[in-house]
Amino acid sequence: MAQPWLAVLGAQLHNLQNVTARVPLQRLVAVTGVSGSGKSTLARDVLLANVQAWVQQRSTKAGRDAMDAGKAPPLVGCTGLQGFETIDRVLEVDQTPIGKTPRSCPATYIGFWDTVRKLFAETLEAKARGYAAGRFSFNTGAGRCATCEGQGIRTIAMSFLPDVKVPCEACHGARFNPETLAVTWRGKSIGDVLQMEVDEAVAFFASMPAIAHPLQLLKDVGLGYLTLGQPSPTLSGGEAQRIKLVTELTKVRDEVGRRGQKAPHTFYVLDEPTVGLHMADVDKLIRVLHRLVDGGHSVVVIEHDLDVIAEADWVIDLGPEGGNAGGRIVAADTPEGVVQRGTHTGVALAPVLAR
Numbered sequence: 001m002a003q004p005w006l007a008v009l010g011a012q013l014h015n016l017q018n019v020t021a022r023v024p025l026q027r028l029v030a031v032t033g034v035s036g037s038g039k040s041t042l043a044r045d046v047l048l049a050n051v052q053a054w055v056q057q058r059s060t061k062a063g064r065d066a067m068d069a070g071k072a073p074p075l076v077g078c079t080g081l082q083g084f085e086t087i088d089r090v091l092e093v094d095q096t097p098i099g100k101t102p103r104s105c106p107a108t109y110i111g112f113w114d115t116v117r118k119l120f121a122e123t124l125e126a127k128a129r130g131y132a133a134g135r136f137s138f139n140t141g142a143g144r145c146a147t148c149e150g151q152g153i154r155t156i157a158m159s160f161l162p163d164v165k166v167p168c169e170a171c172h173g174a175r176f177n178p179e180t181l182a183v184t185w186r187g188k189s190i191g192d193v194l195q196m197e198v199d200e201a202v203a204f205f206a207s208m209p210a211i212a213h214p215l216q217l218l219k220d221v222g223l224g225y226l227t228l229g230q231p232s233p234t235l236s237g238g239e240a241q242r243i244k245l246v247t248e249l250t251k252v253r254d255e256v257g258r259r260g261q262k263a264p265h266t267f268y269v270l271d272e273p274t275v276g277l278h279m280a281d282v283d284k285l286i287r288v289l290h291r292l293v294d295g296g297h298s299v300v301v302i303e304h305d306l307d308v309i310a311e312a313d314w315v316i317d318l319g320p321e322g323g324n325a326g327g328r329i330v331a332a333d334t335p336e337g338v339v340q341r342g343t344h345t346g347v348a349l350a351p352v353l354a355r
Contacts, residue, residue: 006083013077014041015327025298030312032345036322039302046077048269052090088264095237102151102231125183143180145171194229217246222281252295266297274305306352317345
């Protein structure tokens with residue numbers, strides 16, 4: 001079967017100089033180059049924006065009717081786009097927070113917290129007390145701590161200084177009231193589970209695949225040290241980005257699990273996902289990106305990290321310099337081919353591939 005390609009024609013946004021770029025689909029593609037060479041402009045402002053416009057128009061009946069009538073969405077920063085027809089979904093996995101309040105946490109964002117609540121609701125103690133799954137929600141209902149309203153912390157306003165957040169004096173950070181915390185599953189209350197680190201929770205929920213699988217993915221991306229109820233405002237941008245990747249990997253598994261159906265082809269764009277990561281975590285991130293590709297998706301990363309570039313299936317190298325001296329594709333090849341061309345990226349990449 002021939003390799004499918006996505007092509008953007010005549011890109012001229014910002015410093016891009018009439019660039020035509022071809023991106024292999026269902027592969028890991030690295031967009032590289034010196035700072036200011038046009039990487040983000042090409043990958044995000046042109047490629048992502050235009051594919052997203054086509055996919056969104058195709059997602060509604062009115063949009064499909066418009067396409068049938070020859071009314072295409074306006075192109076942004078280029079003269080043409082080809083090969084997008086097989087893409088069902090577009091997503092930029094960035095480092096924006098996964099939530100703005102302490103109630104948002106990895107367990108709720110990824111989506112396995114509902115399953116945890118049902119486990120507690122099915123215990124004999126919960127049934128005897130007449131507790132349904134809603135009792136174990138810290139967002140609403142009678143089960144949460146009334147003092148902090150399920151946040152686990154209290155905010156103290158400080159005049160002329162930033163607000164100070166302290167553990168709730170009533171629940172001591174557990175988020176629930178004593179009656180709810182009296183219900184246990186395998187010796188743990190719902191509050192204990194929220195305060196459990198991912199590494200411990202993987203073993204604790206080993207017999208529950210719907211919970212254990214996303215937990216294992218969190219561990220795989222180097223987030224085993226987080227607690228399940230870690231408030232979103234305390235997460236770094238890199239941690240938030242990896243949690244989003246775990247959510248996507250969970251969707252891949254869920255879609256494939258439904259009667260063997262193939263997951264919708266998603267086009268992912270990530271802007272320097274390795275920023276701030278330890279070398280060991282970079283390796284874990286690379287494996288996660290490959291898993292998305294193995295699931296039939298297309299992944300484009302804007303990247304300086306040489307280990308990620310070396311692992312890519314295809315490299316689009318922009319340059320030769322930054323600013324007005326950039327904006328051109330100086331190499332579009334495998335990592336080995338970029339080394340042979342001797343670009344700035346190729347020179348830096350040579351010793352990494354030699355390893």
